[in-house]
Amino acid sequence: MSRTLHADSGAVLQQNRAGAGERFRRTLLTPGGAVFILLVVLLAAIIAVNPSFGEPESFIRFIGRTAPIAIAAIGQYFVIVAGEFDLSMGSVVTMQVIVAGNLIGDDDAKVIPVLLLMIALGALIGLVNGLATTLLKVPSFIVTLGMMLALFGLVMYWTGGAAQGNPADSFRQIGRGGIQDVPVLGIIPYPVIILAAAAALGFWLMRRPYGRTLIAVGDNATAAALTGTRVWWVRTRAFMLSSLAATVSGILLVGYAGVHPSVGRGYEFTAITAVVLGGVVLGGGRGWLLSAAAGAFALESLFTLLNFLGVQSTWRDTVQGVIIIVAVAAAARSWQRRRRGSTAPARAEQHRITATSAKPAEGTEQGGNGY
Amino acid sequence: MSSTWKAGNSFGRLPSTHIVYLVALLTLVVGAVLVATTGRNFFSPGNISSILTGTSVLGFIAIGQTLVILVGSLDLSVPYVTSLASLIAAGVMANSSSNILPGVLLALGVSAVIGLANGLIVAGLKVHGFIATLGMGLIISGYLATNFKGSFGQTPFAFRLVGATGLGPVPVSTLIMLACAVLAMVLLHRTRVGHHIYAVGGDLNVARMSGIRVQTPIITAHIICSVLAGMAGLLLASRLGVGSPTVGSQGGYDLLSIAAVVLGGTLLAGGKGSITGTLGGVLIFAMLDNIMSVMQLNPFVKDVVRGIVIVVAVAVYARRTILKRPPRFGHGQPEEPATKQEVAA
Amino acid sequence: MGEVTSKHAAPGPSAEAAGAPAPRPQQAPVLEVRGLGKSFFGIPVLQDARLSLHAGEVHGLVGENGAGKSTLMKVLAGVYQRDEGTVLIDGEEVHFSHPTQAHEAGLSTVFQEFNLLPDRTVAENIYLGREPRKGLMVNRALMNTSTAELLESLGITSIRPTAQVRSLSVAEQQIVEIAKAVSYEARIISMDEPTAALAGPEVKLLYGIINRLRERGTAILYVSHRLREIFDLCDTITVLKDGRIVDTRPAADLDDSTLVRMMVGRPISAYFPDKLPQEEMAEPPSTTPLLEVADAGNGQLDSISFSIEAGEIVGLAGLQGSGRTELVQAIFGAQPFSRGTMRVDGIEMLPRSPRQAIRGRIALITEDRKAEGLSLNLSLLDNALSVIRSVFPSQTGGVKREVPGMFSALEVVARDLGQEVQYLSGGNQQKVVLAKWLAISPRIVLLDEPTRGIDVGAKVAVYRLMRQLAAEGTAVLMVSSELPEVIGMSDRILVMRDGRLAGELPAGVTEERILQLATGARNGNGNNDGGGGPSNVFPPSGGNGEGKPA
């Protein structure tokens, strides 16, 4: 840092950020925060309809079974926040499910090698998506649409449409099993642990330079490029993260549901819906990773609620359609109000920023990411 | 900042519509050769009719999709509108030719109302077109799945003629589709709302500052898109003789039409593109399907080819749209501005 | 573009002669604003603003960044709705909820931001929103011919109505924008910094246009940060400060220093700060120049050779489109040199990408803040850390601690470090851009129009910073279209013409000298613009240069 800018030592240290309570309140009022409120409301409704859902064991199982879609949403988040789409996600899930089914078989010894192969495949697909988007300049909507068709076709051609069978139990345990005999909860499904790890990793990554750069690229790619960011590589890694997330979802789904070509179908749209429900803006530059995951939980809770209410399953699409339109419209409204200045978070007095260089203003970077 | 001067080679100077048709021509030549190797004639009336039939349903939808994409939105609800329109038409007509007009009008009317709703959600509630129409599609699909099980109604003989008649090898349905394309072109290039569609898709704020009521073109584009999806539904009702709740989603027309539009050189972000390009894109898809069917490719492999062609074809001219100033010095390949290149993705 | 022929009324050599025909105070004002108020986020941006505009009057509106000039214009244009107050046009109260209504009432606006569609033609842009029709169809032929007529009547001959706007230079685009505002046949035209993207000849063309409009009896509200223009053009000047009107006075009653004092509320003691003494260096200053470019070029540049010593500020002057931006972008690796050599501190390096340049501690402050400099949705902190994060991620933590101090030293005004940059005023945004580059402790700083569109106070802050950087041993290269700035700040001046370096001038030369080199005029009388002599080439040479207190 330039010596030019050492603060005058006499400068008064001022609060360069709002208090924690105020920031929490502000956060809840953003679309990315509101999804948590929505989630709580939905969960409360489910418990009201079916109190046994609230028991720790069924609740933790609910989290476990929602983990794959939540992880997919986390993956999709990286791509959306960079201003792109990943429509190939569903096909990647299907591919991974079938790869596991066909290559592992009953042979426990193959679990690790195939697992590594799956991860490599996931990374490779993300790389191809990313490079075609960034270097060939094809819109990601089209690239990943092409990938979705080609990949699914390839897998079906290779397997003749049907998988050999479920892979070894040791592999399926990842998605099906859990730590047994836990007090209170009874069981902690592995998917819950993996989701927690993925969320923590994602959260950490978004606070790392990479994550901040990713958001900057989604917000203004030209400016990012002129600050020395390798835009193509930042975006490509986002696609790789997305495909890797789809891979993890696939691994969990093999365990949860078994091997079938329809596993993963429509995952891309569900994941995008979840991300958008989490207040992440299509077009990039805005939104929280954890809100995207919360969006997935909100969506799944909604379906569960509909099941418990005995709503005919064919109406489910309709309800989902209404919810996403309403949620996104509400988010857009809240943005407009912020723009017009009639909400508190945007209204704030400006003053000269003063500080001694003694104390880091930690946490303040939430400002950019927060809405 | 940049100028229209493009890369030094002549390929780079071509407008993207021309490239679309070059790709179409290439497909045609390759197709003719491949088809000939199976002992068939690519240009036989039956085959041409088969290709053209393949263009009409997707054509209707892709024309509408072009307008919506030009205005900066998207329409993912088209397959469901198509299905709904086919059901309404077949249901109202109920095999009686006196009901054709009411059936057509009601089907198109309901489509228009859905388009209006899409437009209002996008323009009024400021919901991204992707989400608005995805949601609308889900809403309709739930309605269809709950209320219609299997095919429904029947279209009368006179109406079925539309789907079955041709002028020589050219199906009437294709001619109607082309007529719609011409109307859409006139709309885009010769009417105010058409100019405003380009303006709003190009830059919403500029359009607003220039005194355009930006809702109007957005809503208009969505209505027309839905009505054209309704037209596709009518055509399908005519060809199938019945209405079907799944006929739209069977075709995958949502993503395929978007792919055709982009293949036709229209910018996915809006503001730039043409109907002629879209027709080229649709034609490429139709020929590709025809060739692969004649070659009896495994249906799964067809998807692989389709996926690759979409990406590769778009890549051919996507790279080209990076505009540069003419080089002042040196006559070699002008080097690309590194930053812009990185960013343009 | 910018073919200025002698039939156009060129502005007189001095402000008094050209810019101040007798005001006509007797007439009723065409536009009157009373007690106008507007707030954003509950914070008043305009308070009790009052203004009256007469036919044939050019009314200057000046004030610091964020004073509320653009906001006032947008309220008048119907883009924003006022919170209180009255606006009268021809004595009748008006309420515009949309720019169209303003157009209908005879008021049109050239906005600060570009308002053209690059993929449409000039005619389509000019008639956007009111395309002439024949029956139901748009009458393209009429649109093109009337555009041609309009452009011709304004003395613009180089722009075809059917040209795509994308193919025009920035200056031409700005001219189209002005033509568009004129085309509404408005009786009142407000222009928000119309010259921000213009240099010499184009500004002169604009002078011509404004004088024609004045003759037609059009009232013009004119915003600019270039005081020279204000004095050249305006009959009356209104000064805005913090959303309030400070005063309205005839231009003839004001001079630079009074005006500046009114704008900032205090005299600016040293507009261009003096050179600071070189700081003690850890190592003895080496004899090799910090930046050395030899015979370099690419598609846009040729035979570029120059060097900059540590601690030197070099100005880069030239006309619009002469390749100054390309040159700094080439040094920065954004549009790399394809031939020649470049040395940084004696070590050969030819950056192929901004990343490589940044690794060599080269910084570029781009000319377009919003499009190329900032992530508007991100916070001050995120923007300040953006370079460090993408190129030197391991140093993020350390720099993060320094950020508050940095903003404090730059006197940035904001809510807190978490505020999104989009809510800052232009000057503060520019300071954020500076902060992010200072965070890498650059050895070479390239500044492309660093003071474009920022107010006097912020300008001084930028100048001081440049001096300070130089004192620390940084090499500074500054591109500027404002010759007084180039002259006032530079130790040496490089002049570009048509992608080549036309020459080098020592500090303290006159504007004429620079312009001679920039235009390629052979001698004092050989000006090919036909305008008369070099003194007629804009900007007219004036005493100590713009804004410098007399």
Next chain:
Amino acid sequence: ACTTDPSITENTGGATEGASPGATEQAEWFDQALYDEQNEQRSATFEGNPDEPWLQYIAGDMTDTSEFASEGEHKVCFANASISNPWRQTGWITMNQQLQVLQDEGVISEMETRDAKDNDNTQIADIDYFINEGNCDAFIISPNSTAALTPAVERACETGKPVVVFDRGVETDCATTFIHPIGGFAWGIDTANFLTERLQEGDKVVALRILPGVDVLEHRWAAAEKIFAEKGIEATDYFTGADPTEIKKIISDELATGDIQGVWMDAGDGAVAAIEAFEDAGKELPVMTGEDEMSFLRKWQETGIDALAPVYSNFQWRTPLLAVQKIFAGEEVPAEWVLPQEPITADELDEWLKRNEGMPDGHYAKFGGEDLPGYPEVWQQRQMP
């Protein structure tokens, strides 16, 4: 030159009476006459060799095919609806192996296939293409849907060439023969009877269905639903899209609200996921009906549940080509060729598992191709052209 397909006539197509749009056709899938007919056919005697069930049929009207009798090789054109699910894929493999036999025998020169990818409109175009361009000596059509394909099938009939329709029917009897197993009602009766015999009044059955609107599938549920209602079994049905993830979630949610005694499936896809949902929840396994898909049979054996595997005879994919052979030989064929459709019961389970050892999970036990060339590798590796 106006060209209208000549077969478009006033009276083609089904006779659906017009109803106002939006009116539902719910519950209209139940057809008492068809129900009774299929109920009887369940116990009918089939003509022919029980070792070759794909050639068996119920005695009835026969079509005289002497007009088609001709020497030499013939070209067959096959308009397939799709191969988008394991059942169709298995059948398609079998059909190709059968084709090989007939090609070797010199009966069929080639079979040109067009796959409509589940799209009615495409299949109509495919059939028209065959009529115009195919030089077909015979048509085989597996319709994608009943009403929509009727006119196109009629057009194929108009050519005067033999037309074989199989799997799903069309609303015309112009085809030379229509080949299908007994049908959905029979399936529904078999399964519902099995479940109701083992359950008591008030017990709960969860029905996991694939898609709405497919007649073959709707008939299964229409019959089962009726029987459940009669026997006082509480039945809730869901559409799952055959996605095991959905199935597992549905069962989990159902188990969270109360116990389930029976599971009814309208296809074997995903039966395993349903059973696993019980296992994971630690609940007693239900009485269950699935299908003859290997995954279900294996899980059935492994868990030892009380189950039944109804069959939608996959071997029917062989029959159309064999029918073509008969037709060109001038042998008469049943006008409606009803193939046997016998569920696999617990005592037959082991045998069927043994017969299909090494087959993938998506394979169907009663595929009926053991005597064809390429057995078993082609099915094990699911090789298809």
